[in-house]
Amino acid sequence: MTQSETITSVSPDDARERLTAVRAEVAKAVVGQDAAVSGLLVALVCGGHVLMEGVPGTAKTLLVRSLSAALSVETRRVQFTPDLMPGDITGSMVVESSHGSLTFREGPVFTNLLLADEINRTPPKTQSALLEAMEEGQVSVDGVTRALPQPFLVAATQNPIEYEGVYPLPEAQLDRFLLKVVLPVPERDDEVQILTRHASGFDPRDVAGAGVRAVASGADIEAARQLVASVQVSPEVTGYIVDIARATRESPSLSAGVSPRGATALLRSARAWAWLAGRDFVTPDDVKSLAHATLAHRLALRPEAELEGVQVGQVLSSAIGAVPVPR
Numbered sequence: 370m371t372q373s374e375t376i377t378s379v380s381p382d383d384a385r386e387r388l389t390a391v392r393a394e395v396a397k398a399v400v401g402q403d404a405a406v407s408g409l410l411v412a413l414v415c416g417g418h419v420l421m422e423g424v425p426g427t428a429k430t431l432l433v434r435s436l437s438a439a440l441s442v443e444t445r446r447v448q449f450t451p452d453l454m455p456g457d458i459t460g461s462m463v464v465e466s467s468h469g470s471l472t473f474r475e476g477p478v479f480t481n482l483l484l485a486d487e488i489n490r491t492p493p494k495t496q497s498a499l500l501e502a503m504e505e506g507q508v509s510v511d512g513v514t515r516a517l518p519q520p521f522l523v524a525a526t527q528n529p530i531e532y533e534g535v536y537p538l539p540e541a542q543l544d545r546f547l548l549k550v551v552l553p554v555p556e557r558d559d560e561v562q563i564l565t566r567h568a569s570g571f572d573p574r575d576v577a578g579a580g581v582r583a584v585a586s587g588a589d590i591e592a593a594r595q596l597v598a599s600v601q602v603s604p605e606v607t608g609y610i611v612d613i614a615r616a617t618r619e620s621p622s623l624s625a626g627v628s629p630r631g632a633t634a635l636l637r638s639a640r641a642w643a644w645l646a647g648r649d650f651v652t653p654d655d656v657k658s659l660a661h662a663t664l665a666h667r668l669a670l671r672p673e674a675e676l677e678g679v680q681v682g683q684v685l686s687s688a689i690g691a692v693p694v695p696r
Contacts, residue, residue, distance in 0.1 A: 385596075391436065400428075401559030401562075417546070419525070419548050420526075422526070431576070439583060441587070445477040449496075455498035456510075460475040478508060479515075481521060481522065488538065490536070502517060523546075596644060597640050602636065617668060622671060625668065625669040643655045665685055
């Protein structure tokens with residue numbers, strides 16, 4: 370049976386049920402990060418990438434490892450460091466000692482789920498090595514283009530409170546992330562549950578020991594992507610997304626508003642959100658639910674607004690609030 374035949378044989382209800390079950394599996398290891406789990410699922414089913422930001426100890430790495438365990442897909446991790454080279458990610462040509470000829474050796478990007486840990490700790494040259502992979506699903510090494518496995522998702526993490534020894538992601542790369550999700554410090558009840566689990570012997574390095582099992586496959590993800598593409602978007606909702614994007618461009622607090630690519634990303638995210646909710650159409654509430662995660666990291670404050678303590682989230686909320694919601 371070919372992959373296309375396998376995908377065709379996956380019914381819409383089966384694909385949705387299996388991907389929804391991933392949430393419950395991840396919850397066996399990760400407590401109190403439901404928004405981040407939702408963001409990763411949205412990115413999975415519409416072919417995007419996720420930037421996760423949170424202080425150390427908020428389960429960023431554990432979340433991706435748990436997601437990997439709940440999916441029967443290949444996963445690799447790259448710890449980004451100042452001395453990491455582009456070839457360490459994409460792969461490079463090496464001399465085979467057995468016959469002395471050049472052979473391409475694949476880098477860790479040749480996987481389904483790539484955990485790019487602390488991506489802002491490596492210089493822009495190495496960060497940009499992911500650009501082609503994230504945008505085109507391929508890498509070019511020594512003049513040869515090589516396709517990456519599908520599905521392909523980059524889940525990158527960064528620490529928001531460290532400023533020494535880090536390299537802020539350039540706007541071009543931030544724009545390639547479908548979503549940016551912030552992992553907060555858990556609420557008190559969630560933190561009590563975390564400590565209770567650890568007191569009972571939970572080992573964050575052993576997600577299998579926590580009972581996390583694979584409940585969805587690459588075929589389910591590919592089927593979901595085809596189904597999400599058929600979710601209907603009315604002209605009114607399309608206009609709503611465009612008006613939100615244009616409102617950010619007109620904000621006096623921003624030096625750069627949402628580009629057409631950002632508006633398209635919001636459309637994709639809203640479609641995925643609607644499909645995961647069991648609907649075949651997008652509502653304005655779907656758009657509003659995903660707007661901050663999809664758009665905030667694409668906005669740039671003017672220097673004077675930063676000096677006044679203005680936050681990007683506040684500006685985005687004002688822009689959304691100024692746009693009439695279609696009925």
